[in-house]
Amino acid sequence: MADSPLHTGCIKTIYETTIDNKLPPNPIVQVLNIKPIIQNPAAQQAQQAQQAQLTRIRLILSDGVSFMNAMLGSQLNDLVTEKKIVPFSIVRLVKYISNRIGNRSSSLAQRSMSDLSANIFPIKSLNPYQNKWTIKARVTQKSNIRHWSNPRGEGKLFSVNLLDETGEIKATIFQEQVDKFYELLEEKKVYYITKAKVGMARKQFSTLTNDYELTFELGTEVTPCFDDDLPVLRYSFVQLAELGNIEKDVIVVKLTLWDRFAEMFDSPVDSVVAFKAVKVSDYNGRSLSLVPSGMVVVDPDTPEGIKLRGWYDSVGRTENFLTHSGLSANSFGSGTDFISNVRKTLSQVKEEGLGMGEKDFFTTKATVIFFKQENFSYPACKDCKKKVIDEGNGWRCEKCQRTWPAPDHRYIMSLNVSDPTGAIWMSAFEEVGEKLLGHSANEMMSLKVSFSLVRCRHASWEDVLENRINPQSDTQLIQERDEEEKFRAVFSEANFKSYIFKCRAKNETFNDTSRVRYSIISAEPVDIIKEGNELAALIEQYDKL
Structure with missing residues (x-):
């Protein structure tokens, strides 16, 4: 368990304490969820202008082990309406009281984070036919927020790749859920995730091999996990030699980085770099290109990275390599000689x-x-x-x-x-x-x-000029003919x-x-001088026959 700023165990102590002066002083807890409660739903429209004063707000507080319900004092509603407190904020309770409300609070208070851990599903087992599941996964990649606009409307989305010991899965978040989860979900951190929709993966938008993907819905719950026992990243390394029947350890292939990867890349010379989600193409021979959802890791702490570093430091640094400009796609694709x-x-x-x-x-x-x-x-x-x-x-x-x-x-x-x-x-x-x-x-x-708009109704410029209606447009027509x-x-x-x-x-x-x-x-x-020399060499060889 990593160090946590939360006062672990304070929720249980608050629940079991019946005397106010025995309550834990200034406990630090996390807000898991915020839900406004309007006591008269029929008057909701009339109350919108004074919602901060008329609405009670219910919180779910966690200490990292247990969690329970709490009602925010109405005089503090501004903390929520002004977004000073949002889901997953960490707060200190300076003044509070504990009330027992029948058996309901008892059942809620006894539900703990350990219950979530006990019902964890492996990612590889997720499918659309399961209704109740919770995964514990690390965010390995998070995209930027993307906006769209079409005749059906406008919207926004972002996606994350999630990883556990069994596999990876992509999750996509749309519309209002973007505001709720974009700041919460951070790369390399671990979360409990439940109540998301499992659907068939759209392979054209994903580099993962999973047949399914997740879509966050209104009821989706995401809870930070302070355990750090999951893998950081999963690779499926391919040796350059496996791109074709080529002698290994002597090939350098061109790889292109785009957009934010190109701007952020600052790896020093002689570094070992792992690229995840790379597309192979035949442009100018065989070349590689990192897709937008890919990742770049400098000096990865993997067995393959350590082995490559050892080889390069011992013998690779002094090797002579065939550069990408000397390669052809035929060399890799069919196993024949270079072009x-x-x-x-x-x-x-x-x-x-x-x-x-x-x-x-x-x-x-x-x-x-x-x-x-x-x-x-x-x-x-x-x-x-x-x-x-x-x-x-x-x-x-x-x-x-x-x-x-x-x-x-x-x-x-x-x-x-x-x-x-x-x-x-x-x-x-x-x-x-x-x-x-x-x-x-x-x-x-x-x-x-510039000229197609005029020509679209006429066979020739002569037809255009003969059928003109306004002689004052001659200059424009002549300009368009020049175009x-x-x-x-x-x-x-x-x-x-x-x-x-x-x-x-x-x-x-x-x-x-x-x-x-x-x-x-x-x-x-064509280089005329070079061509002339080559022709002269061919003629000389012919004369020797």
């Missing part, structure tokens, strides 16, 4: 059937000959980058449950590239799109929108430029039809 700089022609890509089985990666030199200009981007959420939906009064992200006044447009373009052996349609995304066009997707959409010319010019200038493309080939099925899709992972302009 080499030996290029394939576009005809070889097709003839060798790249992408027909598992994902394949290749390098090629090709020239952009055409961009599809109709749908070159999508409206994205500014947080998670998923597609958002236009609801008229804003753009709605279903994943983040947020509405934005305007989206963040991101490239998802289709382009045709060719070399002397053939041509292929490829897809390019945000970073590659900006490199090819030299403009952001937001800038291109701004140009497109379209600027838009088209960006694509025209990007055509017929050559790049070294690193690409992915993957077989995808849509409407029962399979086809190989080619995606550009990176694009680098």
